């Protein structure tokens with residue numbers, strides 16, 4: 001978010017609210033209102049942050065930076081167990097034959113180069129130096145847009161580990177909806193754990209539910225079991241929404257003797273993982289809880305992208321191309337493709353940009369009208385007259401203000417959205433029928449075909465690195481963390497920082513403007 005004008009800060013802060021009150025407000029209002037309120041809450045939080053900074057203090061920058069460093073500090077086992085012992089890492093960077101015991105007691109400490117990550121290594125979070133708050137996509141701390149370095153912790157294997165591999169029982173759980181790459185991450189976690197020397201590795205079946213449903217048995221995992229699982233989509237372990245309470249999960253982990261848990265999921269799953277981590281801390285348990293963000297929508301904060309997103313954009317090309325061929329081959333044909341993206345239009349935008357076949361891209365972050373002189377329908381009429389066909393790409397969360405509210409939620413408490421794709425299809429048909437003009441409308445929803453795909457090469461690599469780094473993080477004694485790619489480098493983040501709110505597309509960003517340039521669409525308001 002750009003810098004706020006100092007003049008509006010006092011007004012925004014005039015009615016301070018608590019997080020609980022904000023939440024209550026959010027659950028009691030309509031979807032459209034909720035988005036506006038969320039934006040206000042976000043603006044207020046930003047205002048509060050800026051208001052607490054005294055820019056006339058010559059030291060404000062270094063104070064801001066130390067505050068940032070504290071926020072992004074990654075929790076460690078020694079925070080609750082100060083005397084937890086550390087050992088030389090059993091993850092050796094020198095290759096050895098699996099049957100050799102050359103480094104079984106740890107890596108020789110007299111080596112000049114060992115290639116581990118130093119705990120003080122950092123990755124730069126923001127790499128653009130904006131010279132003005134009016135620059136496209138500017139994120140400024142102060143009204144002058146001063147350059148302030150923001151560093152996050154570099155991911156990777158450490159020289160010292162806080163768990164003896166023979167004492168580890170590691171578990172992996174996959175929650176939420178499917179996403180290409182889940183099997184790749186599971187595979188890499190298992191392989192890396194084995195390299196450290198862990199023998200007890202299990203999969204928890206069907207998400208958090210597997211912790212409470214006694215009819216579901218743990219799945220023993222080994223390199224042999226996971227060797228080829230990345231060749232198909234889905235999750236070897238199964239997924240689910242909803243499930244037991246955090247206390248029940250922690251009790252179940254204790255009963256099973258699990259002391260390392262790898263949680264693969266989106267914002268909901270990570271909220272759960274962080275709550276599990278906090279519960280373990282409260283009880284003084286030596287358990288490492290490490291997340292790997294799984295969100296096909298790409299809506300987790302601070303990361304370049306999440307795994308599965310790239311595959312989704314690539315697979316969406318097939319649906320868009322089919323819609324284009326259908327529309328182009330029909331007399332006055334209109335193709336409509338609905339893509340995933342509950343609150344963020346990243347898949348719709350990138351897929352539109354990649355295909356070059358989209359005339360209208362609609363995303364949750366940008367309001368639009370269907371009807372009226374500047375509406376989508378009138379533009380479709382213009383496109384049919386000008387070029388004979390048109391293709392629309394709409395994100396599932398777009399235009400929810402145009403739909404009847406269902407007030408329904410899924411088992412995890414996520415709002416069940418109205419079907420904007422079907423709505424647009426019906427409105428387009430009605431519009432042309434009422435005008436007495438022909439229009440051949442074809443609608444494609446490829447959601448589940450995309451989600452069930454196996455990861456493409458680029459996601460396969462991302463999953464590999466994330467899975468390995470998750471294990472390195474747990475062995476290094478970190479907990480309540482998640483791993484992501486940041487300016488092409490890999491970093492550990494404290495979970496709350498990446499799920500504070502869904503990452504949304506900035507309508508003032510260069511990328512959205514590139515998309516608009518490519519489609520040639522006007523503003524539909």
Ligand SMILES: Nc1ncnc2c1ncn2[C@@H]1O[C@H](COP(=O)(O)OP(=O)(O)O)[C@@H](O)[C@H]1O
Pocket residue numbers: 175176177207208209240241242243246265266267268269270271272273275294411412414
């Ligand atoms: N705030 C929360 N605290 C604890 N667990 C949560 C929370 N939100 C969701 N969960 C749990 O996380 C799992 C996945 O959540 P869901 O929202 O369906 O998917 P995703 O993780 O992809 O966002 C579910 O089992 C759900 O019960």
Ligand SMILES: O=P(O)(O)OC[C@H]1O[C@](O)(COP(=O)(O)O)[C@@H](O)[C@@H]1O
Pocket residue numbers: 175176177178266267294295296297340341342396410451
């Ligand atoms: O049909 P389901 O399983 O509820 O999933 C639908 C949702 O899954 C997603 O593809 C991904 O959602 P999650 O990240 O919460 O798993 C959304 O875009 C979509 O709304």
Ligand SMILES: [Mg+2]
Pocket residue numbers: 176266267268
């Ligand atoms: Mg979610």
